[in-house]
Every structure is written in structure tokens, then in C-alpha cells.
Amino acid sequence: MEMAGTKSRLTWAVNLAVGFLVLLWIIPTFGLLVSSFRDRDAISTSGWWTALSASEQNVIVRADAPDNAVQNGSDWIITGNVFDTGDGTVTAFGITSREPEAFAPGEIATHAQGHEITVDQNGDYQITYREQPSGSRGQRLFVRAESPPGFTLDNYREVLFAEGMGKALLNTLTVTIPATIIPILVAAFAAYALAWMEMPGRALLIAGIVGLLVVPLQVAFIPLLKLHNNIGIGKGYLGIWLAHTGFGLPLAVFLLRNYMVGLPGEIIESARVDGASDFAIFRKIILPLSFPALASFAIFQFLWVWNDLLVAKVFLGTGEDQVVMTGRIVDLLGSRGGDWEILAASAFVSIAVPIAVFFSLQRYLVRGLLAGSVKGG
Amino acid sequence: MDQLLFAVSTIVVGVFGCVAYFYFSNIILDRMLPASGPNAGANINKANAIRPWLFVLPALLVLALYLVYPVFSTFFLSLRDTRGNFIGADNYVWLAGDDKFRESLGNNLLWLVIVPAASTFFGLISAGLTDRIKWGSVAQSLIFMPMAISFVGASVIWKFIYDYRGENQGEQIGLLNAVVESLGGDAQAWITVPFWNNLFLMVILIWIQTGFAMVILSAALKGISEETIEAAYLDGATPLQIFFKIKIPQIWGTIAVVWTTITVTVLKVFDIVFAMTNGQWGTQVLANLMYDWMFRGSPDFGRGSAIVMVIMLLVTPVMIWNISNAHKENR
Missing domain, CATH: 1.10.3720.10 (MetI-like)
Structure with a gap:
């Protein structure tokens, strides 16, 4: 029994600890998500966590002028609502600054001058005078109100249509799609040869590719920029597609070769005996069987290219038609660091796609990571 | 939109180019060294020695140009000044x-x-x-x-955590400073503290x-x-x-x-x-x-x-x- 007791206590502790870790890990992203739906003033005056609960605030409103009172039977009344825009709930009201919360909604407050004032929960107020009042200054009403969390889609609208993030999204897509697809095919053929074809120096080539996996990309910037300028590509999409293809190839060849080596050799041998050419074996057997590895690499490369800032800054121009999302956000950070609503919505637009890819294809990503590091190490 | 069309056509050209290269280079190899006739045995051996290189060639070329060459090129550049003069280890x-x-x-x-x-x-x-x-x-x-x-x-996500509002700039909107203040500490401009x-x-x-x-x-x-x-x-x-x-x-x-x-x-x-x-x-x-x-x-x-x-x-x-x-x- 005691054993069981300790065990369940331990399970509780583990659950709590994991819960705490998970919270710690998702709160930052959650904060950005919440912020991206708040309006400018709200973001810069209060923390995003206050937006989740209804906020209570004290407001002072001036009722309609006594001159506008309307006769009703023997009384003159003024009616209106304390919330000009939006809605809220009145939790208390008052008619003097000394006692701003003296009355509950619905109660009748009697003013020193004799008129009666009441404010309902929904903000409707009514002031009743016994005789016709005059004057242009309305009665002051002190209201304590609870307003529901206010969220807006305006930030996204502005970011996508006015701030050029829509164009940047298009540019990012333009960079990412070819840079993801082109290396796969080139790498797949090479991986097949390195896995299943006899060739001298194969071990050396594999070692070379493993070595290239960790070469810092910075090495390539100056020489390649010069090269691109010399052969007339300059800065532009063609250059960045080639660069990403080159930078992605070591991982692609490495992942795919590791996977292909593990495929059953009997199938390949028996196909060879049947007279199938290497090209046919590759196309009909290897490629379909390697789908999981191809998917893993595609996801890696997609995430890497989509999220890249450095390669894009080096190989693309700075014009509107070439700036990618990450570059755009960094510009915003520098020039308009105070525009939180623009920043938050822009950042969320740029991370939404990778997160969607991540959650829907996580399986392949994990498999690729395992093949890429555990096996390789 | 033109730009996406450009991207898609690049994919098509790239993918077809690759497939065509692999397909035709294999066919040419088979034509030049036919696996029949008087030299069939020798031809098969030769073709088998060459074929793997046809498969790895495009990848090797790209790797050589985009990763290997730059390593050496960067090294030689590091021995030169802004005008391209050789200055040894001065840099x-x-x-x-x-x-x-x-x-x-x-x-x-x-x-x-x-x-x-x-x-x-x-x-x-x-x-x-x-x-x-x-x-x-x-x-x-x-x-x-x-x-x-x-x-x-x-970085943007964490900017919302580290943000700092000075004395008279109102409530802290950065999570870290809000937590620090609620625990009785003083808010800091975290990113600027050396x-x-x-x-x-x-x-x-x-x-x-x-x-x-x-x-x-x-x-x-x-x-x-x-x-x-x-x-x-x-x-x-x-x-x-x-x-x-x-x-x-x-x-x-x-x-x-x-x-x-x-x-x-x-x-x-x-x-x-x-x-x-x-x-x-x-x-x-x-x-x-x-x-x-x-x-x-x-x-x-x-x-x-x-x-x-x-x-x-x-x-x-x-x-x-x-x-x-x-x-x-x-x-």
C-alpha cells in the first residue's frame, strides 16, 4: 500500500512538473498571439495578460444637457447611455467625485438639487427633474464599469494589406517552393548511388558530405556573391534558389542515403537479376520506398528556408519585390520598434505557416531528426 | 503573381531538367557501351564504373561550387585588404x-x-x-x-517578455518586468544590462x-x-x-x-x-x-x-x- 501511495504521489509530481514546463514553453508564443489581436492603445498601456479577463475601469461621463430634457407627465427626464462605443457592465455609480461608487446599478440617487439619477447595469441612465431644468452642462456621472476583453482583426488587416506583409508573404513563398523541391531530386539520385552502387571513393565522398553538414554558411557569402555578380545573376531569386539548393544538399544527401541503406537489399538485388537498370530501380523501387525520408527532408528544408533571414539578406535585393517576411519584420523592429500591434501581427503571420506544417507533419520531422543525428553520430 | 509563376516555372524547368539529365545520360551511356556484341563483358564493367558518377555528378558539382570552393576562396580573401592586395596574416x-x-x-x-x-x-x-x-x-x-x-x-515573441517601461511610462507591458514588480523587485531594461x-x-x-x-x-x-x-x-x-x-x-x-x-x-x-x-x-x-x-x-x-x-x-x-x-x- 505504501508503495502505491508513493507511486501516485510521484505521478502527481511528474504531472505537475510537466504542466509547469509546458506552460513556461507556450506562454511566450501565446502572449504574441493575444497581443496580435489587441488594438494599439491597449498593447502599449497594459500587459497582454490583462486582456484575457474583463477589465474594470472607472469612467466619468457627462449626461446630456438639462436644456434637452423631455417632458414626461409632470416630470422632465434626460436619458442616455454611459458607454458611447462598445458595451460593458456597470458595477457601481456615483454622482460626486467624493463617492464615485456610492450606488449599485438600478438604485436611485438623489442629487442635492433635488433631481433623481439612476444608472442601469447596461449603462442606460435616466435623470428625473420635478420642474423643467435649464443649463448646457450635463450632470456628471461616475461609473465603475467592467468591459469585456476587446479583440480586433484590424492589425492583421493593416499588416497584410497596408504594411506590405502580403507582398513579403508572396516573396517568401517564391523563395521557399523551388528551394525546397529542387534539392530533393538532385540529392535522391546521389544518395542512391552512395547507398547502393559500387564505386571507388564512396566512403570518402560520404565522409566529405558529413563534413559539409556543419560548414558555416557565412563562408559562402562573399565568394558566391562575387560569383553571382560575375556570371550576371546578381542579387535575386535565381541566386537564392541556387544558394539554398547548395546549402541544403549535404543534409538531403545524408538523410536520404542513411534511409536508403536501410532498405531491404534483396529487393534491389532481385530487380538487378531480373535485368532492371539502375535508373528503373531508382524510379520504381527506391523512390516510392523512400517517401518518409523525402518528406522529412522536405519539411526540414521548408522550415529552414521559410525561417531564414541571413541567406535572404545576403542573396536578395532590398526592394519591395524581394524582401521576405523575416527581413520585413527585422526592418520593422529597427525602424518602428514601438508599433507593437504591427510587429505582433506581422510576426504571427510569418510563424503561422511553419507552425501549421509542424503540427500536421510532426511525425516526419521527428523521424528525420532521429535519422539525421542519432544514426549519423 | 508573375513572380509566383516564375517560381513555379523554375520548379518545372528544374525538375524536368534533372529528370532529363539522369534519363538521357543513362541512355547515352548504354548506347556508347552496349551490353551486347563482341565487347559485352568489358562494356558492362565500364558502364558500371561510370554510371554511379552520372548519378552523383550534379550533387557533387553543386556542393563543390556552393560549399567547397567558398571555403578556400574565403580563406584566400582573408589574406587580402580592401583593394585586393595580398597582405598575409594582417587581417x-x-x-x-x-x-x-x-x-x-x-x-x-x-x-x-x-x-x-x-x-x-x-x-x-x-x-x-x-x-x-x-x-x-x-x-x-x-x-x-x-x-x-x-x-x-x-525575437519578436521575446521582445514582448523583456520589454521595459521607464518610471513615468505607465504600467509594465513586458511579462518579465510585470512578474518582477509583482514580487516586489524593480523593473529593468533587461536587454541593455551588459x-x-x-x-x-x-x-x-x-x-x-x-x-x-x-x-x-x-x-x-x-x-x-x-x-x-x-x-x-x-x-x-x-x-x-x-x-x-x-x-x-x-x-x-x-x-x-x-x-x-x-x-x-x-x-x-x-x-x-x-x-x-x-x-x-x-x-x-x-x-x-x-x-x-x-x-x-x-x-x-x-x-x-x-x-x-x-x-x-x-x-x-x-x-x-x-x-x-x-x-x-x-x-
Whole structure:
């Protein structure tokens, strides 16, 4: 029994600890998500966590002028609502600054001058005078109100249509799609040869590719920029597609070769005996069987290219038609660091796609990571 | 829209080009060395010797041009001044005496120690804990998620945490300062406090890399044989003892792989520093310093290249270790 007791206590502790870790890990992203739906003033005056609960605030409103009172039977009344825009709930009201919360909604407050004032929960107020009042200054009403969390889609609208993030999204897509697809095919053929074809120096080539996996990309910037300028590509999409293809190839060849080596050799041998050419074996057997590895690499490369800032800054121009999302956000950070609503919505637009890819294809990503590091190490 | 059309047509041209190259080069090889006739045997042998090279050629060409050639080219550039004159090791001598370079190198070393250690530690803890509970896989994907977020996106996310409002600027809107104030402390402009700001930048990378460490270590933990654990359990070992004394020693190899992989990422860290501080307030790192020399008003490619060679040098031990490991495994 005691054993069981300790065990369940331990399970509780583990659950709590994991819960705490998970919270710690998702709160930052959650904060950005919440912020991206708040309006400018709200973001810069209060923390995003206050937006989740209804906020209570004290407001002072001036009722309609006594001159506008309307006769009703023997009384003159003024009616209106304390919330000009939006809605809220009145939790208390008052008619003097000394006692701003003296009355509950619905109660009748009697003013020193004799008129009666009441404010309902929904903000409707009514002031009743016994005789016709005059004057242009309305009665002051002190209201304590609870307003529901206010969220807006305006930030996204502005970011996508006015701030050029829509164009940047298009540019990012333009960079990412070819840079993801082109290396796969080139790498797949090479991986097949390195896995299943006899060739001298194969071990050396594999070692070379493993070595290239960790070469810092910075090495390539100056020489390649010069090269691109010399052969007339300059800065532009063609250059960045080639660069990403080159930078992605070591991982692609490495992942795919590791996977292909593990495929059953009997199938390949028996196909060879049947007279199938290497090209046919590759196309009909290897490629379909390697789908999981191809998917893993595609996801890696997609995430890497989509999220890249450095390669894009080096190989693309700075014009509107070439700036990618990450570059755009960094510009915003520098020039308009105070525009939180623009920043938050822009950042969320740029991370939404990778997160969607991540959650829907996580399986392949994990498999690729395992093949890429555990096996390789 | 034209631009997307351009991208799609590039894909089509690229993919068809590749397929056509492989297909036709194979056919040409078969025509030139037919597997029939008087020299059939010799032809088959020759064709078999050539064919693998047809398959690897495009990849090798691209790798040679985009990664191998630049390493050498950058090295030679690092021996030249802005006008292209050969100046020997002068750029390196200049580096050794430059304050910004020393600061960057020091910071990089600090990153190099702290980020892999902390990421591996948190990864190990979360792998060990999530393996024991029912909703473990959900917890794992939530901790893993920052891996999908760009460094730039992560920087914006953490700007909302570190934000600081001065005395008369109203309520704190940064989570960290709000928490500090609610605990009775004083709000700080975290990103500008020398030395400590480095740690706040590192937290961002640790937040991203922990998920990676966790996923790999969790798989390694699952691969441990049940027998050793059961034996320890029967001998009366507590769960903590089992974790630290039985499980961890069996996955040292994987821990080393995770550690070195994160090390390489750390050496190249650029985006976070560029987006958060651009190297101000004592947070400069090598990759950002190199970028600075490359793109400042009057760029100095020689000095930039020398900085890159330093990064390359720092990566080399990992490279050698990886190669020797891969070599052992292939045997």
C-alpha cells in the first residue's frame, strides 16, 4: 500500500512538473498571439495578460444637457447611455467625485438639487427633474464599469494589406517552393548511388558530405556573391534558389542515403537479376520506398528556408519585390520598434505557416531528426 | 503573381531538367557501351564504373561550387585588404587586437558553453518526465513547437517578455518586468544590462533548442533495454536513481550528439542578436560582426572573411568528430 501511495504521489509530481514546463514553453508564443489581436492603445498601456479577463475601469461621463430634457407627465427626464462605443457592465455609480461608487446599478440617487439619477447595469441612465431644468452642462456621472476583453482583426488587416506583409508573404513563398523541391531530386539520385552502387571513393565522398553538414554558411557569402555578380545573376531569386539548393544538399544527401541503406537489399538485388537498370530501380523501387525520408527532408528544408533571414539578406535585393517576411519584420523592429500591434501581427503571420506544417507533419520531422543525428553520430 | 509563376516555372524547368539529365545520360551511356556484341563483358564493367558518377555528378558539382570552393576562396580573401592586395596574416593580427572581435569571441564562447548545456539539460528533464505520463506526447509537441518558429519570430515573441517601461511610462507591458514588480523587485531594461543581456538572448535559443534535444533524447531513452531497468527496480532503486544511474549512462552517446549539434547551431547564431540588439550593449557575436563588416558603408571583405575563418576553425573539431563517427558506423 505504501508503495502505491508513493507511486501516485510521484505521478502527481511528474504531472505537475510537466504542466509547469509546458506552460513556461507556450506562454511566450501565446502572449504574441493575444497581443496580435489587441488594438494599439491597449498593447502599449497594459500587459497582454490583462486582456484575457474583463477589465474594470472607472469612467466619468457627462449626461446630456438639462436644456434637452423631455417632458414626461409632470416630470422632465434626460436619458442616455454611459458607454458611447462598445458595451460593458456597470458595477457601481456615483454622482460626486467624493463617492464615485456610492450606488449599485438600478438604485436611485438623489442629487442635492433635488433631481433623481439612476444608472442601469447596461449603462442606460435616466435623470428625473420635478420642474423643467435649464443649463448646457450635463450632470456628471461616475461609473465603475467592467468591459469585456476587446479583440480586433484590424492589425492583421493593416499588416497584410497596408504594411506590405502580403507582398513579403508572396516573396517568401517564391523563395521557399523551388528551394525546397529542387534539392530533393538532385540529392535522391546521389544518395542512391552512395547507398547502393559500387564505386571507388564512396566512403570518402560520404565522409566529405558529413563534413559539409556543419560548414558555416557565412563562408559562402562573399565568394558566391562575387560569383553571382560575375556570371550576371546578381542579387535575386535565381541566386537564392541556387544558394539554398547548395546549402541544403549535404543534409538531403545524408538523410536520404542513411534511409536508403536501410532498405531491404534483396529487393534491389532481385530487380538487378531480373535485368532492371539502375535508373528503373531508382524510379520504381527506391523512390516510392523512400517517401518518409523525402518528406522529412522536405519539411526540414521548408522550415529552414521559410525561417531564414541571413541567406535572404545576403542573396536578395532590398526592394519591395524581394524582401521576405523575416527581413520585413527585422526592418520593422529597427525602424518602428514601438508599433507593437504591427510587429505582433506581422510576426504571427510569418510563424503561422511553419507552425501549421509542424503540427500536421510532426511525425516526419521527428523521424528525420532521429535519422539525421542519432544514426549519423 | 508573375513572380509566383516564375517560381513555379523554375520548379518545372528544374525538375524536368534533372529528370532529363539522369534519363538521357543513362541512355547515352548504354548506347556508347552496349551490353551486347563482341565487347559485352568489358562494356558492362565500364558502364558500371561510370554510371554511379552520372548519378552523383550534379550533387557533387553543386556542393563543390556552393560549399567547397567558398571555403578556400574565403580563406584566400582573408589574406587580402580592401583593394585586393595580398597582405598575409594582417587581417588576423588586426582581429587579435580588435575590441569588438574580442567581445564577440568571448560572447560566442559563453553561448557555446551555456546554450548547449542548458538545452540538453532541459531536453533531458522534459524527455525523462514526459515519458512517464499519459499526455506526454502532447506535452512533447508543445515543447517542441518553438523549433518551427524562425529566430526572427522568436525575437519578436521575446521582445514582448523583456520589454521595459521607464518610471513615468505607465504600467509594465513586458511579462518579465510585470512578474518582477509583482514580487516586489524593480523593473529593468533587461536587454541593455551588459553581460546579463547575453543570458537573456541565450534564453531565446535555449527555448528553441530544448525541443530538439528532448525529441532525440526521448527516443534514446525509449531504446534502453527494459532488463537493466527492471533489475535495478528489483534491487530497490528509486525512480530518480534509475534515471540518473541506469538510464543516463546508457545514452551518453546520444547526449554527445545533441550537444554537438546544438554547438554548431550556436556558433552560427546571427538572427537573434541581429534582431534584438544588433550587437549593442556588449552582445556582439562573430556571425553578426562578420555581417557588419560585409555590409557596412565601406565593406572590408578581407576582415569579414577572417572572422568567418575563425568560425570555421571553431566548427572544425565537431566536423572531425562527426566524420570519424560516421566512418565507424559505416564499417
